[in-house]
Amino acid sequence: MIVSINPERSEWSDLVKRPELEQQDLQSLVNGVFEDIKKAGDSAVKEYTAKFDKAQLEGLATTREEVEAAAGLISNELKDAIELAANNIEVFHKAQMPSNVEIETASGVKCWQEPRPIQKVGIYIPGGTAPLFSTVLMLAIPAKIAGCEEIVLCTPPSSDGSVNPAILFAAQYAGVKKIFKAGGIQAIGALTFGTESIPSVDKIFGPGNQYVTAAKQRAAQLGVAIDMPAGPSELLVMADQSAKAEFVVSDLLSQAEHGVDSQVICVVKSEDQIAEIQKELEKQISVLPRKEIAEKAISNSKIICIGDDQSCVDFINDYAPEHYILCVENEDFYLNGLKNAGSVFIGNYTPESAGDYASGTNHTLPTNGYARSYSGVNLDAYFKKITFQKISAEGIQNIGPAIEHMAEAELLQAHKNAVTVRLDYLNK
Structure with a gap:
């Protein structure tokens, strides 16, 4: 994994980029x-x-x-x-x-x-x-x-x-x-x-x-x-000293094995965590049946050390991860500051694969930063919401004059007339 220690904010735009396949148009x-x-x-x-x-x-x-x-x-x-x-x-x-x-x-x-x-x-x-x-x-x-x-x-x-x-x-x-x-x-x-x-x-x-x-x-x-x-799957783990390195790495690899174009990010608070995570990564990846796929994904992935909590929160919101695993002591601070993520997994005993399979939440989630503006699949996604209105004679008299003034100001005379003919009828 690519290692970055306390990167300047000016470098974040490069760090949040996803890998792209080299291909024809x-x-x-x-x-x-x-x-x-x-x-x-x-x-x-x-x-x-x-x-x-x-x-x-x-x-x-x-x-x-x-x-x-x-x-x-x-x-x-x-x-x-x-x-x-x-x-x-x-x-x-x-x-x-x-x-x-x-x-x-x-x-x-x-x-x-x-x-x-x-x-x-x-x-x-x-x-x-x-x-x-x-x-x-x-x-x-x-x-x-x-x-x-x-x-x-x-x-x-x-x-x-x-x-x-x-x-x-x-x-x-x-x-x-x-x-x-x-x-x-x-x-x-x-x-x-x-x-x-x-x-x-x-x-x-x-x-x-x-x-x-x-x-x-x-x-x-x-x-x-x-x-x-x-698109291609991605995951970000936020880990402080309370996180278990073997758990962190298992989650990173659970997404890395999806495909060579997957990406995983590990944000840590201390440089001391990096060597432990890298050692555990070598140990776990060596026995994976999909080792070759995971290794290629890991080569596009990053360990980033950011020292203070607020900067960590800001980076996570910039990245807008599809899957976000949070293993920190002060989790309320991170959750209250969260703005962009597809699905969140909290604590050492909440693996991302639980959401992939059996906890009940949906695993079809926005990738490539689209979590800034899209939700994951939920029941609303299968509905259209149709609006209805019914206006009585009293109702059109209450709001009709406002409609007339607004339509006239927008130079839409027919819009105004649709109200005026009704008000004239009622006033006869």
Whole structure:
């Protein structure tokens, strides 16, 4: 990890930068794939699946037999774990159910707001080096609670054309009936335009790499809503002398193993902590099955020593981490000063992986500094909130003159007339 000791604030802008892949013009690639899918539908999705995922597919939809067989291909312990996690996710998200708001803003002027579920949602489940079946629960369960009419799941197949059985089991458990073998840019393109097999949707949910993130942003330009720009995973640990080095390192590596473009940051209060953390890092990374991936991510990651609490808080808010682990004695100071983070994990016994799997909070979170302006996925994300108003004769007489003056001042005569004709009618 790159070490920085008491950096000047002028250096922070470089320290909070995320790693970027060296690649061809990403947007040009996305646009090309989207155009092909718009023109050729299923056949284009299959061609790109063969190119990118090395899978030759006859059909894009998973069969009933594949879904039903999935339960027999995973252990009972994993099925029990999925059910426990699903229950906690359901409990936490049900508690977020929005309510109607109704008020009379002036005598005779009644306004109210009602949540209505988004009708068609698409959920993208990364496969690749790590099949994220937990993301199925995180995205499908809130959609079911909200009452979305159609849930369409896309996930990349293995080279043999199969879908990881844990993904299929989680989807079945969460009530998802439309599951398709499509990943990356082509999956997002299919959800945007619709193909012969894959329905178009109103909003796309789910994390992914830079390709998926760029594709989601293109979908948003084409009129399909997205949850957030959720790209490569990241984590920041704030640790003082009360933190356990082995716990800190285990959390850093839990995110570093996601992908080579992941980034982890460790902010410490004392230089004495650095050597201990580096030693523990070498010990733990050496035995990881995904050692090569973690090592590449760690090479883009940093240990930063900042001596005073307020500067630590300011740096954390500048970085705006997706995952924020707080292991300090004076945690209230840090929590009260927090402005930007996707999800927060407090204390030595709260690993980030608890939120990834089974505590109940959602793990689809804003990355790349978007925590400054985006929330993680929550139940609100599956609703539109529609406003209503009903104005009586008394009400239009109360607020009508104000509307007339304002419309006239904006040179919008027809707006004024819409009120004037009503007031004239009432005054006759």
